Amino acid sequence: MPPxxxxxxxxxxxxxxxxxxxxxxxxxxxxxxxHRVELAIKELGYQPNAFARGLMLRKxxxxxxVLPDLHGEFYSEIIRGANMQARQLGYSLVIASARDTDxxxxxxxxFHGRSIxxxxxxxxxxxxxxxxxxxxxxxxPFVVLDDDIDGADHDSVTIDQLxxxxxxxRHLVETCxxxxxFFLGGLETNVDTIARLKAYRQVLxxxxxxxxxxxxYHLDYRYETAWEFARQHVSEWVGERHCVFAANDEMASGVVxxxxxxxxxxxxxxAVVGFDDTRVARMTRPPLTxxxxxxxxxxxxAIELLCSRLADPAQPADQVSLQPELIVRESCGANVCGAx
Amino acid sequence: MPPxxxxxxxxxxxxxxxxxxxxxxxxxxxxxxxHRVELAIKELGYQPNAFARGLMLRKxxxxxxVLPDLHGEFYSEIIRGANMQARQLGYSLVIASARDTDxxxxxxxxFHGRSIxxxxxxxxxxxxxxxxxxxxxxxxPFVVLDDDIDGADHDSVTIDQLxxxxxxxRHLVETCxxxxxFFLGGLETNVDTIARLKAYRQVLxxxxxxxxxxxxYHLDYRYETAWEFARQHVSEWVGERHCVFAANDEMASGVVxxxxxxxxxxxxxxAVVGFDDTRVARMTRPPLTxxxxxxxxxxxxAIELLCSRLADPAQPADQVSLQPELIVRESCGANVCGAx
DNA sequence: TTGTAAGCGTTATCAT
DNA sequence: ATGATAACGCTTACAA
Numbered sequence: 001m002p003p004x005x006x007x008x009x010x011x012x013x014x015x016x017x018x019x020x021x022x023x024x025x026x027x028x029x030x031x032x033x034x035h036r037v038e039l040a041i042k043e044l045g046y047q048p049n050a051f052a053r054g055l056m057l058r059k060x061x062x063x064x065x066v067l068p069d070l071h072g073e074f075y076s077e078i079i080r081g082a083n084m085q086a087r088q089l090g091y092s093l094v095i096a097s098a099r100d101t102d103x104x105x106x107x108x109x110x111f112h113g114r115s116i117x118x119x120x121x122x123x124x125x126x127x128x129x130x131x132x133x134x135x136x137x138x139x140x141p142f143v144v145l146d147d148d149i150d151g152a153d154h155d156s157v158t159i160d161q162l163x164x165x166x167x168x169x170r171h172l173v174e175t176c177x178x179x180x181x182f183f184l185g186g187l188e189t190n191v192d193t194i195a196r197l198k199a200y201r202q203v204l205x206x207x208x209x210x211x212x213x214x215x216x217y218h219l220d221y222r223y224e225t226a227w228e229f230a231r232q233h234v235s236e237w238v239g240e241r242h243c244v245f246a247a248n249d250e251m252a253s254g255v256v257x258x259x260x261x262x263x264x265x266x267x268x269x270x271a272v273v274g275f276d277d278t279r280v281a282r283m284t285r286p287p288l289t290x291x292x293x294x295x296x297x298x299x300x301x302a303i304e305l306l307c308s309r310l311a312d313p314a315q316p317a318d319q320v321s322l323q324p325e326l327i328v329r330e331s332c333g334a335n336v337c338g339a340x
Numbered sequence: 341m342p343p344x345x346x347x348x349x350x351x352x353x354x355x356x357x358x359x360x361x362x363x364x365x366x367x368x369x370x371x372x373x374x375h376r377v378e379l380a381i382k383e384l385g386y387q388p389n390a391f392a393r394g395l396m397l398r399k400x401x402x403x404x405x406v407l408p409d410l411h412g413e414f415y416s417e418i419i420r421g422a423n424m425q426a427r428q429l430g431y432s433l434v435i436a437s438a439r440d441t442d443x444x445x446x447x448x449x450x451f452h453g454r455s456i457x458x459x460x461x462x463x464x465x466x467x468x469x470x471x472x473x474x475x476x477x478x479x480x481p482f483v484v485l486d487d488d489i490d491g492a493d494h495d496s497v498t499i500d501q502l503x504x505x506x507x508x509x510r511h512l513v514e515t516c517x518x519x520x521x522f523f524l525g526g527l528e529t530n531v532d533t534i535a536r537l538k539a540y541r542q543v544l545x546x547x548x549x550x551x552x553x554x555x556x557y558h559l560d561y562r563y564e565t566a567w568e569f570a571r572q573h574v575s576e577w578v579g580e581r582h583c584v585f586a587a588n589d590e591m592a593s594g595v596v597x598x599x600x601x602x603x604x605x606x607x608x609x610x611a612v613v614g615f616d617d618t619r620v621a622r623m624t625r626p627p628l629t630x631x632x633x634x635x636x637x638x639x640x641x642a643i644e645l646l647c648s649r650l651a652d653p654a655q656p657a658d659q660v661s662l663q664p665e666l667i668v669r670e671s672c673g674a675n676v677c678g679a680x
Numbered sequence: 681t682t683g684t685a686a687g688c689g690t691t692a693t694c695a696t
Numbered sequence: 697a698t699g700a701t702a703a704c705g706c707t708t709a710c711a712a
Contacts, residue, residue: 021697051395070416392704
């Protein structure tokens with residue numbers, strides 16, 4: 001049984017209020033008694049009971065991060081950013097993620113119920129509807145990540161997917177002066193793929209670069225799938241200033257490796273670009289030109305917003321959009337084409 | 341202000357003890373009053389205050405996971421496994437990781453101090469000494485991950501690094517019948533590199549395969565470094581039944597890519613194998629033969645041990661060793677050599 | 681079966 | 697500057 005405040009008080013010959021004052025550095029305590037109390041604290045190894053403290057203060061200095069999944073670099077980077085920011089602000093981070101068996105709703109509900117957290121950062125992107133209602137019943141302050149809910153009046157942090165994809169497409173068209181671009185997306189229902197494809201259509205349209213429905217493919221974001229697919233199609237793709245725009249780095253890497261295996265040189269015979277700037281982008285030869293999605297920053301920003309709301313619950317909802325960054329490496333041939 | 345137990349009591353015309361009994365399903369409550377209480381609970385949306393509860397029960401149903409870093413697949417997989425197991429057992433997971441500025445000691449100390457957690461799972465592998473003392477002062481139950489502290493009597497879960505590396509080396513020698521193996525390690529001080537190098541020496545010695553100090557290199561576990569290094573040395577490495585044993589998949593992948601760039605065929609001209617079985621092992625062409633380190637399982641096992649100790653604090657310390665698994669793919673040439 | 685009341689370890693308000 | 701004492705919301709003997 002750890003020592004409690006009144007054991008400290010007894011040992012230092014003071015009242016518990018004085019001990020509390022010393023611990024919390026509130027009010028004034030005379031130099032002499034403070035020393036006595038601090039000595040007693042050290043001798044006993046006293047640490048305030050967090051439950052009792054929370055009961056009085058109604059806060060735990062803990063925030064929760066709810067994610068749909070924990071697989072892969074994307075989520076791990078969000079966690080990393082969130083953790084850093086939380087620590088910086090004096091909070092601890094509690095992770096929650098659905099298991100195979102249970103849906104996001106019950107996860108959220110359960111997590112919210114225990115409610116020892118001061119607030120929640122919730123990622124809803126992959127989640128099937130019904131979230132709005134659950135969020136409506138929330139008593140805890142929360143911020144939403146990667147939100148695509150319009151008109152909601154809660155804090156949120158999103159990433160400008162369209163802007164990032166447009167930056168890439170414009171680089172391809174304006175700097176690399178590509179004559180034809182093949183789009184390699186994830187599933188057609190994926191929100192990110194939709195945004196990236198939209199940019200593809202927009203920018204090619206704006207620059208009168210012709211493309212047809214048969215230039216657009218939908219795979220599943222996986223390296224292996226892209227590799228196999230590229231093995232079969234890479235010979236059709238080869239051409240003067242031709243380029244493959246893959247919707248993520250894994251697929252882009254698969255295409256590059258398949259091209260190499262087929263004797264197709266990247267970027268000379270075929271340019272290839274990716275998206276996300278995950279670790280694999282730098283582990284592909286040639287290194288991938290891609291778009292850096294600030295994942296860690298998104299996690300950090302979410303926690304920052306949340307904690308700032310905890311500090312001032314009345315402030316108006318803050319919707320932050322994070323800007324991706326075009327990363328030009330070698331796979332697009334920008335250096336080779338010499339146009340930039 | 342959320343409703344408290346006595347608001348429920350008032351509304352249901354019972355005492356607070358009865359409400360408590362209904363909530364905790366302890367003792368017996370008559371069917372009639374139970375219904376009344378449950379109705380009141382639903383109407384008010386009552387949820388027991390976790391702090392008050394913890395104050396009485398002295399537990400929060402939360403466990404902490406302390407990691408030296410959050411970068412990369414290794415830690416993210418540990419978190420994933422730990423999270424899954426924690427949820428399974430009805431616990432929430434709190435993450436803690438040092439930031440650049442602070443050392444593991446202060447991290448542990450701070451994290452332990454807040455002590456709203458019921459117990460801690462602590463990874464100490466990368467940590468500079470002094471941990472033993474800190475651990476000695478712990479009041480919370482804890483389990484240590486990837487422990488190399490001998491004779492300690494706390495719960496721990498480790499990975500049989502030596503066994504895994506020996507399995508790989510034996511595969512190379514016995515199945516692939518290599519005539520020479522180059523070792524590409526991380527820093528000389530890294531505990532994993534040390535274990536893997538030990539296996540290298542042991543197995544080659546046991547099978548009278550000659551090797552010299554100049555066959556052993558120490559890099560830094562990074563793809564880029566290995567790629568650049570291999571670019572300079574790959575021509576020296578080529579040879580009948582020669583093989584590069586890299587201490588992790590990233591470096592192995594770098595070697596493979598550099599070999600390809602130099603026109604050296606893997607595995608025909610030079611076999612290459614890795615370690616860890618991270619995502620990159622399957623994203624290298626040819627896919628890497630490697631050793632799967634059960635990272636998620638380690639996280640899960642740690643939480644399992646911890647919770648089992650929480651349930652029965654008196655049980656003897658449990659030291660679990662997890663077995664890595666040899667994964668034979670194509671980069672070792674086992675299929676080509678036809679010896680297995 | 682249900683109610684009363686005594687803690688649990690804090691912080692906060694008020695006297696002194 | 698310090699000390700009583702009343703919350704905070706809950707669980708749990710013990711009593712009825």
